[in-house]
Amino acid sequence: MLKIATYSFGTLILGVATAWVLTEPRHADLEMISSFTPDLARGEYIFTAGGCASCHAGDDGNAEALTGGMAFASAFGTFYAPNISSDPDQGIGTWSALNLADAMLHGTSPEGEHLYPAFPYTSYAKMDPADVVSLHGYLMTLPASTVPSKAHDVGFPFNIRRSLGGWKLLFGTSAGDWVVNDPNMTEQDLQGRYLVEALAHCGECHTPRNALGGMETAKWLGGAPNPSGNGTIPNITPGTLTWSEEDIAYYLESGFTPDFDSVGGHMAHVVDNFAKLDTSDREAVASYLKRVSPVE
CATH class of the missing domain: 1.10.760 (Cytochrome Bc1 Complex; Chain D, domain 2)
Incomplete structure (x- = not known):
């Protein structure tokens, strides 16, 4: 029994030490x-x-x-x-x-x-x-x-x-952990990916999360509940978002949708930021979004 207890205690200590190192x-x-x-x-x-x-x-x-x-x-x-x-x-x-x-x-x-x-x-x-x-x-x-x-x-x-x-x-993620890895992506697509997946962190709001708060990347940009409890963040993947690339780029510049609606909520800040960027940046985001896998 003493050997078993000693072994169990040693295993516990080793496990705690390993967990401590891994979570550093x-x-x-x-x-x-x-x-x-x-x-x-x-x-x-x-x-x-x-x-x-x-x-x-x-x-x-x-x-x-x-x-x-x-x-x-x-x-x-x-x-x-x-x-x-x-x-x-x-x-x-x-x-x-x-x-x-x-x-x-x-x-x-x-x-x-x-x-x-x-x-x-x-x-x-x-x-x-x-x-x-x-x-x-x-x-x-x-x-x-x-x-x-x-x-x-x-x-x-x-x-x-x-x-x-x-x-x-x-x-967690690190450099190179891109969600969209289409080998046929153009330089414009890659610039859009950098803006969407990294700088503008669009997935943080537009991607659903699991019970632990991790993004469900299999449903990348597929929409999510609004953390405020009011409504939902829209699905912006192809198929659901039927706007043309020109529509998307214009929305990011003006805040107006093809249906003559206007941007609201926190997205208004995003549009305000993108309106200050180059036209090529908004076009790159639109091009990238067409490469994203559709989410029902």
Whole structure:
């Protein structure tokens, strides 16, 4: 019996140690990040395409204030967008480019804790690290805000951050984990894929999630319940979304549908961002969406 107990205890300790290692927060490659020089014009483009201000702008709507505070209700609690201004105390003014890369590519905070996936790092993880460095450079040029970030309203057991390491093992992504991998994709399609799957993180809203909050990529962009509880996020796959590529590109520029309806809700922020991008970007998104597998 003593041998059995000792063996069981040893197995338990080994299992706990293995789980601890597997759920450890990951970090970006410092040597790789430090090899890039920030391009501020590119950083501004990433800032716009990524919709940073859409979630992190303060109540006054100042796209450069980045005070945070927007609430995101979910089945796991309510999350609040933090202050990501250049303020060194309340914002991210002391963050290095490596810190931002850790957050965006691995969901890891400068303190070495897992970030909640309300911050869409499962999409940003596919970003080019050089773009993260350029974004960091641009963010540091924006005004500082001394407004403190709001604490997330998350109860037990979801407030155990270490458990997010297990969540990442199940649902995390990394560079190259593209959902659409059609070998016949053109350069335009690939640009659209980068915008949809990474920068603009369209799948975060338009793709349904399982009971643990992971995206069901088999139903990529197939529509989902609205987290606010009001209505649904539409299916934008071919077959259901019957708009032409021209219709899609025009909608992303103007906010008007082919049926003479107008954009509403959080999508209005997305259109506002895409309207500032080049025509070729909107056309690339439209081209990519035609490559997505239809979801009934």
